[in-house]
Amino acid sequence: MADKQKITPRARRLAAGRGVNIEALNITGTGYGGGVSESDILIWLDSEEGGASPDVRATPLARAIARAEGISLSGIPAADGRKITKNDVLAAQSVAEAHAPASDSSREQLSETPGGKRIAGEIPYDGVRKIIGTRLAESKFTAPHLYFTQKVDLNELLPLRALINAKQEKKTSVTDYVARAVVLALQKYPEMNASLAGDVIEQYANVNLGIAVASPTGLIVPVIRNAQDLSVVELSKTAAPLFERARDGKLAPDEYQGGTFTISNLGMFGIENFTAIINPPEVGILAVSATKDEPAVVTDAGGGKSIEIRPLMNITLSVDHRLIDGLLAAQFVGEVKRLLESPVELLI
Secondary structure, three states: OOOOOOEOHHHHHHHHHOOOOHHHOOOOOOOHHHOEOHHHHHHHHHHHOOOOOOOOOEOHHHHHHHHHHOOOHHHOOOOOOOOEOHHHHHHHHHHHHHHOOOOHHHHOOOOEOOOOOEOOOOOOOOHHHHHHHHHHHHHHHHOOEEEEEEEEEOOOHHHHHHHHHHOOOOOOOHHHHHHHHHHHHHHHOHHHOEEEEOOEEEEOOOOOEEEOEEEOOEEEOOEEOOHHHOOHHHHHHHHHHHHHHHHOOOOOHHHOOOOOEEEEEOHHHOOOOOOOOOOOOEOEEEEEEEEEEEEEEEEOOOOOEEEEEEEEEEEEEEEEOOOOOHHHHHHHHHHHHHHHHOHHHHHO
16 A cells, blocks of 8 residues: 655645645655645646746745736746746736726725724735734644743843954844854753644754744745754854845745744844744744843842843743643743853853
């Protein structure tokens, strides 16, 4: 009897949402062990439903936007002569809209709601935005979230970062040091480097660290593979091109899949505190807020206490309470805090 083809949970969910019977299709899986992945389903949908030939070369984001907007990729030229990108699809859509005749409804003033709210415009909730919303809602209401917040003193880290940046061309960010601290904490508490696969909890030997990035179509999480093998500077150099491709919508599927833990940093936007929704099927995500000068109680070597102005940053860990109990979560976020406040350990 032939072995049943492997199909990832995300591929099954996408197929079910589009009414596709995967078992009845002749799809060659490109995932682990020849399994059918989400990107395999997307490519099949493009070729079968969207009218695009499988030979059309396009980025995953370009395919997703074209599918969501009902645009055929077959007639879109690639600006770089290689792959159709998000910008190529948007340009084609703009040209089509410019030449489309105005409908009677578009000439009319939009309606007013029963409550007296005058509608200025309507944006369809579909495509990539709807996919992101569906996944986050599934995570929020399937995995019971539990939150743990710590205030981190960066009084030692920031001068160390400035010293390192003065010695090299590639500048490190606070996120790079947070990433290294998270990697070390995951190695100390491997139960946090895991996911729920059916009735089995999988713990991973390597850390594939995801770092959330805002893109034109929504939040996307580039993944730094085998982050446990990288120093702070190496993490910085690896992350930079991933972030750039993410913002341009040019990430390959294997660059945003397979994460084992995620960091979401909104500090650059001045956000002082927030909680993040877990990126399924992971068991945790760390929210990183802005660094602000605040009064803090400081204890000296002799036990005396004084109030000083220190650069403080909030970090909040969200965990899936089905798999992670409060003690483990508290230990993990406490270890991240300890490492960031003893930053020399991040360089060893």
